[in-house]
Amino acid sequence: MKNEACQFDSCRFSRVCNHIHCIREGCTYVLHSSGQLYSHKRKHERRDAELAYRTLNESRNGLEIVIEIIGLNLNLQKMARPPVTTT
Ligand SMILES: [Zn+2]
Numbered sequence: 001m002k003n004e005a006c007q008f009d010s011c012r013f014s015r016v017c018n019h020i021h022c023i024r025e026g027c028t029y030v031l032h033s034s035g036q037l038y039s040h041k042r043k044h045e046r047r048d049a050e051l052a053y054r055t056l057n058e059s060r061n062g063l064e065i066v067i068e069i070i071g072l073n074l075n076l077q078k079m080a081r082p083p084v085t086t087t
């Protein structure tokens, strides 16, 4: 597995060392261990969440949608944790 020719033409790590390319669109990050893969994946997830939140705020009636979602979350929490009935 080591020192394989990289499928990326302009890769400077090709045949040099084991590495992983991030395949996310617009990301040219190169990872050198599976441990980095996990933290880098989380970085993308966090960015995606921020992006989705920003898009929501910029959209028409964005605030109402956010309030609706917050209300929905509260309802879901209530449903997930039903009130304790004492006998
Ligand atoms: Zn490469």
Ligand SMILES: [Zn+2]
Pocket: 022, 023, 024, 027, 028, 029, 040, 044
């Ligand atoms: Zn990436």
